[in-house]
Amino acid sequence: MITRRALIGTAAVGLALAPTPALAQDWKAKYPELVFAIIPSENASGVTERFGPFVDYLSRQLGTKVTLRIAQDYAAIIEGQRAGQIHIASYGPASFARALMTGAKVEAFAIEVNQGGVKGYHSVFYVKKDSPYQKIEDLKGKNLGLVDPNSTSGNNVPRFALNGMKIDPETYFGKVVYTGSHENALIALNQGTVDVAANWWNAEDDSNLTRMANKGMLKKDDFRIIFKSEQIVNSPVAYLGDLPEDLKKGIREAFFNAAKNDKAAFERLSDGKNEPYQPVDNKAYAPIIELNKFVDELRKKKAS
Incomplete structure (x- = not known):
């Protein structure tokens, strides 16, 4: 194990x-x-x-x-x-x-x-800042956005973490959506297609969300993290x-x-x-x- x-x-x-x-x-x-x-x-x-x-x-x-x-x-x-x-x-x-x-x-x-x-990074779960969700357990029946079946921070680490919480994504969430890229996962969250989205995160000023915000695609303050994994190589x-x-x-x-x-x-x-x-x-x-x-x-x- x-x-x-x-x-x-x-x-x-x-x-x-x-x-x-x-x-x-x-x-x-x-x-x-x-x-x-x-x-x-x-x-x-x-x-x-x-x-x-x-x-x-x-x-x-x-x-x-x-x-x-x-x-x-x-x-x-x-x-x-x-x-x-x-x-x-x-x-x-x-x-x-x-x-x-x-x-x-x-x-x-x-x-x-x-x-x-540092030679490692983290997987995180984002929700919209104005949502009522404070932890994964608040999202039963809601939609989860993952990235790709072969994504570390966008699928495998999230599934490992959810298993540790005794959560089966396919039965716990209303829908599990593979968005295809880290950007698409946050876009889906921003548009309301999903209620929580997995993504990669290095530091407060170094993440996919930071990059998207710098390009004017999203506003960083519109999101917050409710889970962060241990470090991944x-x-x-x-x-x-x-x-x-x-x-x-x-x-x-x-x-x-x-x-x-x-x-x-x-x-x-x-x-x-x-x-x-x-x-x-x-x-x-x-x-x-x-x-x-x-x-x-x-x-x-x-x-x-």
């Missing part, structure tokens, strides 16, 4: 960079274009605006074309890497763990780092395991030095909130694999 403490992931640091073989083949002949894919945490235009300059930076650093692909859903990232069509991917923890569980030959190499060197960036070692080395160096080499492009990724990427490996996501298995077992019990 997974414990609440198991949600806390400790990222591996000090991952050694693989040496470039003396007679390495020119990988550019085999990879004239690299695809970098992003999970749909916000709308397509927002992702393009946030990641476009960074992808241009990667193209310059690697000396080859890097194309940005915005996945339709979390599963598309997993399938794209399994098929070898996505060379680099920015995952959520649960979707990366799912990729490992389904046999994708992928390697986490960089982890996002929040202010103060931060999101990884992963590449295909069978890429040439000299290419992997170039990708790692481009990510780890991004804050120095192209500060503007790097800061756009997080609105200037994140610190430079740090090394990580697949072992850091072992607790998330266990979390995924726990949620899978919940589904099986309900289906039987």
